[in-house]
Each structure stands twice: as C-alpha cells, then as structure tokens.
Amino acid sequence: MLDVRCWRAVLDLPTSSIRHSASMLIIPAIDLKSGKVVRLTQGDPGRQTIYADDPVAVALRWQEAGAKRLHIVDLDGAFEGTPRQSGIIKRIAEAVDLPIQVGGGLRTLAAIDALLTDRVSFAILGTSAILDQRFLEEACTRYPGRIILAVDAKEGKVAVKGWMETTETSALELIETVATFPLAAIIYTDISKDGTQDGPNPEALRKVAEISRHPVIASGGISSLNDVRRVAAIRGMVGMLVGKALYAGALDFKEATEVAVQTARERHACETDHPLP
Ligand code: AMZ
Numbered sequence: 001m002l003d004v005r006c007w008r009a010v011l012d013l014p015t016s017s018i019r020h021s022a023s024m025l026i027i028p029a030i031d032l033k034s035g036k037v038v039r040l041t042q043g044d045p046g047r048q049t050i051y052a053d054d055p056v057a058v059a060l061r062w063q064e065a066g067a068k069r070l071h072i073v074d075l076d077g078a079f080e081g082t083p084r085q086s087g088i089i090k091r092i093a094e095a096v097d098l099p100i101q102v103g104g105g106l107r108t109l110a111a112i113d114a115l116l117t118d119r120v121s122f123a124i125l126g127t128s129a130i131l132d133q134r135f136l137e138e139a140c141t142r143y144p145g146r147i148i149l150a151v152d153a154k155e156g157k158v159a160v161k162g163w164m165e166t167t168e169t170s171a172l173e174l175i176e177t178v179a180t181f182p183l184a185a186i187i188y189t190d191i192s193k194d195g196t197q198d199g200p201n202p203e204a205l206r207k208v209a210e211i212s213r214h215p216v217i218a219s220g221g222i223s224s225l226n227d228v229r230r231v232a233a234i235r236g237m238v239g240m241l242v243g244k245a246l247y248a249g250a251l252d253f254k255e256a257t258e259v260a261v262q263t264a265r266e267r268h269a270c271e272t273d274h275p276l277p
Contacts, residue, residue, distance in 0.1 A: 024232045024264035025069055025239030026256045027101075027217065028062040028246055030055060030092070032085040033075040039244045041195040043152075043163035045079065051247040059092045065253040070100045071124075071187075071241050077105020078126070079162035086114070093119035101148055112139055116146060122184055126150040127160040130169060137181060144182035148217075151175060152189040153204070163191055172211055179213040185238065186214050193221030195244050202230045209236030217241060228256050232263035235271065 031038050033048065037058050041047040052058045059070055072092065076084035083089075083105045093100055103124025106112050112123045129136035129149055140147050152159045153171040160167060175186060188208045190201045200221045209216045215238040218231045223245035231240050240260070245251040 023238065023268065024260040025217075026067070026228070026253060026260055027069050027071045027239050027241050028065075028067050028253065029071045029073065029219075029241045029243035030058055030062075031073045031075050031243065032088060032104075035085070035088060037247075038075070039195050039247060040075070043159075043191055043194055045075070045162075047195075049244070049247075055088050056091050056095050059096050062253070063096045063098055066257065067098060067253065069239070070096065070098055072100055072102045073124075074102070074104030075162070078103070079164070081105055081107055081127070081161070083111055083115070089115075089120070093117070103148070103150055109135075109139060109142065112143065112147075116143055122146050122148050124148045124150050124187065126152060130158050130160050130167060130174065133177065136178065140181045140183060145184050147181075147183055148185045148187055149178060149181075149183050149214075150187050150189065151208075152191055154191045156204075159191055172207060175208060175212050183214050185217055186212055187217045187219055187241065189241075190220035194219065196221050197223035197245055197248070197250060199223065199227050200231055200240075202234065205231060205237070206234050209234050212236060215239075223250050225251070225255060225259050228259045229263050232260040233267055235267065237264075 032055055036050050037052040037055050038048050038050050062070060072089055074083055074085040089102055099121040101122035101124055102115055102120055106123055106125055107128040115123050125147060151171050151174060152163055154166050156171055157166050158169045158171050158174055190204060193200060198221045205218050216236050217239045218237055219241040222240050222242050231237055246253060
C-alpha cells in the first residue's frame with residue numbers, strides 16, 4: 001500500500017508555494033464567527049472568546065511571525081452546513097502568501113470548487129466526508145492531495161455538524177477506511193481538549209498516527225512547550241494546530257516552532273540511526 005506519510009510530498013504539491021526543511025509545523029488556527037476571530041471551548045458556541053475583529057490583520061500577523069501555513073475554520077459554516085465567511089476567507093487568501101487550509105460547511109463539490117482557487121491550497125472536510133465516504137472519495141479524486149479529512153473525536157467517536165452530533169463511527173476505524181484515499185492529511189481533534197489549554201492526549205494521538213497512512217496534524221489542548229514536544233515526538237505527526245494558547249499568549253509562536261522542529265529532528269535522527277524492528 002502506498003505510504004503517503006511523507007510530508008515533503010504534501011509540501012511539494014504544485015499548490016504549495018513554500019518549500020522548507022522543517023518537518024513539524026505549528027499551524028495557527030483562525031476560527032471565524034460572525035466576522036470575528038474567536039475560540040470556542042470544546043466546540044461550544046455558548047463558550048466563546050473573541051480575540052480580534054480583523055481576521056486579515058490576524059492572518060498577516062501570523063505570516064510575519066513566521067507561520068508556514070494557516071488553518072481557517074468558518075464556524076458559522078460548520079454549524080449551518082454551508083460556507084458563511086467566504087468573503088473574509090477570500091480577503092485573507094489574497095492578503096497572505098502562505099498555503100492555507102480551510103474548512104467549515106464544505107458539504108458539496110460546488111462549495112469545494114468555489115473554495116479551491118489557486119490561493120487556497122487545501123479544503124478540510126468533516127461532516128460530509130464522514131456521513132458519505134463516497135463523497136469524500138469523489139472530492140479526493142477531483143482534488144488529489146488537496147483534501148484534508150477532519151476527524152473530530154469525542155470519546156473515540158467522530159462528531160459532525162459543528163460537533164453538535166456524535167456518530168457511531170469510530171475515529172480509528174474511519175482513519176483505516178480512508179487509508180487509500182489521496183488525502184493531503186488527517187487532522188485529529190480531541191474535542192474534550194479543544195480550547196481548554198489542558199494539554200493534548202498523546203496516547204490517542206500516538207494510536208492515530210500509528211494507524212494512519214496519511215500525515216497527521218494534531219489538534220486540541222496544545223498549550224505549552226512541553227505539549228509541543230510531546231506531540232512532535234510522535235512518529236507520523238507533521239504538525240499541530242494551535243489556537244487559544246497563541247492568542248492568550250501562553251505559547252510563543254517562534255519558540256513553539258523551534259521546539260517542534262528540534263524535537264522532530266531528534267526523533268527522525270533516532271529513527272534513522274536505530275530503526276526499530
Ligand atoms: O468548534 C466547533 N464546534 C467545530 C469546529 N471547529 N465544529 C466543526 N469544526 C471544524 C472541524 C473542521 O475543521 O474541526 O469545522 C470543520 C468541519 O466542518 P464540516 O462542516 O465539514 O463538518
């Protein structure tokens with residue numbers, strides 16, 4: 001079976017304008033709600049913190065800080081089932097010169113077509129991909145290497161529709177099922193940790209990375225350099241989404257990147273020098 005773990009392969013996509021040797025990305029998350037940059041706690045719209053009124057300025061700030069990629073979620077889109085913040089996302093895409101990945105409300109091929117212009121590198125699919133795997137396959141076939149699957153898990157089961165509904169689908173089984181799909185990556189979010197600054201769940205992440213044939217991006221609770229180190233040390237991880245900890249100042253972007261890259265290098269050297277049987 002094709003092993004598509006190699007992050008370089010993802011970065012080498014024609015749509016990715018940036019080449020770099022770092023093997024572990026800290027990806028700032030820009031969650032949009034009613035035109036503002038917000039963070040929810042455990043995905044609950046009732047527990048929302050507003051961080052900024054100008055999403056374009058925030059995106060430019062992350063670019064200036066050295067981000068190599070941005071993660072943008074249209075939360076209104078995720079809740080309502082159709083993109084709602086397309087105007088702002090277009091303005092961000094025009095303003096920055098970075099690969100961006102965008103999700104929230106992408107439930108039809110037409111919505112994906114409208115998003116994936118040459119300034120938006122990746123479409124993130126959650127609900128539609130989980131409820132209809134043929135749709136995911138179709139989207140991947142149309143845009144090989146440009147679709148990212150969002151696996152948002154609540155106690156091991158995948159949640160959909162703005163995380164308001166939890167399915168019976170096991171996150172790990174889903175990841176196995178999509179092994180041969182030409183996805184760019186899988187984002188695994190631990191909902192119980194998201195927006196809590198409580199630290200990630202390395203055991204769950206390790207399992208996900210172990211069974212995934214795709215590069216894995218971790219999300220949920222990452223809020224200290226120690227958390228960054230623990231996630232970056234997991235084989236198969238290529239990056240991590242950080243939101244609240246960056247906005248609240250608990251984590252410095254540059255420091256986090258240095259630690260992530262250094263840890264990934266050490267891991268890689270270790271794997272190369274002492275390959276496990
Ligand atoms: O915070 C939430 N309640 C939330 C959230 N962040 N609900 C969905 N999402 C994100 C997913 C994924 O990136 O993590 O929206 C995207 C999926 O949207 P959809 O519409 O495809 O399920």
